[in-house]
Amino acid sequence: MILSDKRILEEIEKGTIVISPYDRKFLGTNSYDVHLGKYLATYKDRVLDARRHNEIVHFEIPEEGFILQPNTLYLGVTLEYTETHAHVPFLEGKSSTGRLGIDIHATAGKGDVGFCNTWTLEISCAQPVRIYAGMPIGQLIYFAVEGDVETFYNKKGDAKYNGRTVRPVESMMWKNVF
Numbered sequence: 001m002i003l004s005d006k007r008i009l010e011e012i013e014k015g016t017i018v019i020s021p022y023d024r025k026f027l028g029t030n031s032y033d034v035h036l037g038k039y040l041a042t043y044k045d046r047v048l049d050a051r052r053h054n055e056i057v058h059f060e061i062p063e064e065g066f067i068l069q070p071n072t073l074y075l076g077v078t079l080e081y082t083e084t085h086a087h088v089p090f091l092e093g094k095s096s097t098g099r100l101g102i103d104i105h106a107t108a109g110k111g112d113v114g115f116c117n118t119w120t121l122e123i124s125c126a127q128p129v130r131i132y133a134g135m136p137i138g139q140l141i142y143f144a145v146e147g148d149v150e151t152f153y154n155k156k157g158d159a160k161y162n163g164r165t166v167r168p169v170e171s172m173m174w175k176n177v178f
């Protein structure tokens with residue numbers, strides 16, 4: 001079950017959903033619009049290695065915007081810091097973003113109950129496209145959970161992406177043992 005606008009508002013009032021900054025006008029019928037933060041990053045190396053810590057270089061989107069190029073993975077970040085303590089948050093693109101040929105996540109759209117942070121975006125594009133800090137980029141939807149949660153993401157000792165990061169966070173796949 002996906003939460004409606006009224007339910008999202010109730011959860012925000014209870015504190016079980018936190019979205020910061022928050023503006024009522026960004027609440028849709030059953031989603032909340034999130035915006036692109038000013039930091040982007042790209043990997044230093046062209047060839048990535050899933051077993052290694054692949055380092056990234058951060059940069060700021062200038063006032064006049066930044067042109068994304070195809071065949072490059074950009075890491076972006078939502079302007080919004082979020083906390084979701086009782087539901088499963090999902091990050092989805094916006095139709096208007098998709099119609100510009102922009103993908104905002106690569107395979108990972110699901111969040112965990114207890115996730116507290118900004119969202120890292122794995123951005124790619126179909127053709128060159130200029131993007132701007134602060135533009136609407138995606139939407140959060142919230143699912144009700146069936147059953148009790150044993151380990152909330154923010155209580156998991158090995159959670160890789162919890163925290164309060166204003167810049168995108170690179171893959172921590174290297175922390176998995178395989």
Ligand SMILES: Nc1ccn([C@H]2C[C@H](O)[C@@H](COP(=O)(O)OP(=O)(O)OP(=O)(O)O)O2)c(=O)n1
Pocket residue numbers: 091105106108109110111112113115118119120121122153158159160161
């Ligand atoms: N595009 C996305 C998708 C998810 N997340 C956040 C919300 C999730 O709660 C958290 C962890 O996501 P996964 O469980 O998919 O990631 P991993 O399994 O790789 O990491 P972990 O071992 O920490 O669970 O990352 C994010 O910032 N950006």
